Amino acid sequence: MTRAVLAIDLDAIAENWAALDARSAADVETAAVVKADGYGLGIGPVGRRLLRAGVRRFFVAQMAEGVALRAAIGDGPPIHVFAGYTGADRDDVENAALSPLLNSPEQIAAFSSDLKGRPCGLQIDSGMHRLGLAPEDDAAFRAALDRLDPDLVISHLACADTPEHPMNARQLETFARRTRGIPRARLSLAATGGILMGPEYHFGVTRPGVGLYGGLPFAGARGVVRLDLPVIQVRDVRRGDAVGYGATWTAPRPSRIATLSAGYADGLIRAIGGRVTLFAGDRPVPSVGRVSMDLMAADVTGIDPAPEFLTLIGPAQGVDGVAAAAGTIGYEILTGLGHRYERVYKGVD
Known part of the structure; x- marks a missing residue:
């Protein structure tokens, strides 16, 4: 051996998805987050394997990731883009059939002007103060629900890797209150940590990320x-x-x-x-x-x-053991694995 070898078990990713899916009620859809090039493991092979496992909804961070995923998995499953929409994204949204998650009144206005009638979602800020429509944007949020008919409304938990943190309950209450009256099947709050905290966090769609790839807080995950x-x-x-x-x-x-x-x-x-x-x-x-x-x-x-x-x-x-030695988290180790490794996949289609 003269070159480092990174072996990636796509079947383990599929099994981790199935295990997290089994933790949700039958009427809750389990999607998959494949941002950052499938958490560094290859958005194409990861996306295709998850599609075969039963995933019918995907999430990415940026438009370019959505374009790459669409090319890999073909037509059909919705691909939601966390970063939202600017006018520069119009061709990507149309050509790759992407569904941006609109995060601000400005993004809502731009999308309404350019692409009204196409699929989109809305993201609200339930307390993390990062992305999403703030409480003072509630008029724009309600107007967008009527005008754009979004297919999904989401928020994101700040402390789900610490289940006992009081912010989890506060964000749950805020999300439930601000989305009251919206059909349940169009709501999403929980990533991996939220799934593990129980069904009150699941709403209509869950969106596991790091747990698919063998990382904490999903301690029961298979190594990938x-x-x-x-x-x-x-x-x-x-x-x-x-x-x-x-x-x-x-x-x-x-x-x-x-x-x-x-x-x-x-x-x-x-x-x-x-x-x-x-x-x-x-x-x-x-x-x-x-x-x-x-x-x-x-x-x-x-x-x-x-x-x-x-x-x-x-x-x-695992990756979290290496992360502990570095004083960081498994996400950073996993997504930072470089491109000089010889990559060997198990479970390719």
Whole structure:
């Protein structure tokens, strides 16, 4: 092996979707979020596999993602775009049959002028203060319900990964109050964390994202990715020898150091250096020194023969384990996995 291998289990993604779908009532539709290039794993193969699994509604962040997804999955399923609409998006909306989620009176006005009669949705701000129509925009919201006949009204929970946080209940109450009188089948509040908090958060459509890809807060998810890093050199170092930039690690004893062909250019962020564990089979191997652009190092002392590769993400450690070593979240690790890996898919159509 001379190139790092990122193995992506599309069947596991489908099984995670089915598991989250099973947590919802029969009259609740479970959609899928495939933004950020399918959370870094490929919007085309991920979208097609989810379509085969039964997904009939998708969400993306940006228009270009929607165009790419439409090309991959073909006509039919609605594709909602979180970022909404500007006049510059008109061709994408028409040609790829996208449904923008309008977030402001200005977006409502632009869409009404350009594309009235085409599918759209509305997003309201229930307390996160990020995207969505604020309470003071309620007149524009109500007018848009009548004038545009949107197919979906959504909001987004700020603290769903912390179920006991009081903001969840406040946002639920706000969303229910502001959408009172709108048919239930057109409402959506819950992503992965909201699904796990229970049916009162589910409304008509749920939209799992990170849980599909094996990430927290869905602790019961199947692992989706495996990342094996090739060992391109092994060398003996003496007690007191330094390894890597900045000489941040010195050998406490005579050691064998493996140099691995991957670095922060591949999404292995610098903060994991000297903190993350890799694995030779089921044997833990500590990383040492700083992660550089193309390389990182691990202490393989006592492993004979020296391993040909070490596993960073796999059965013994998922993306959230790597994230914990870096002081971040699994989302960042997952979506940052680079394009130099050899990508191997299981479960392709």
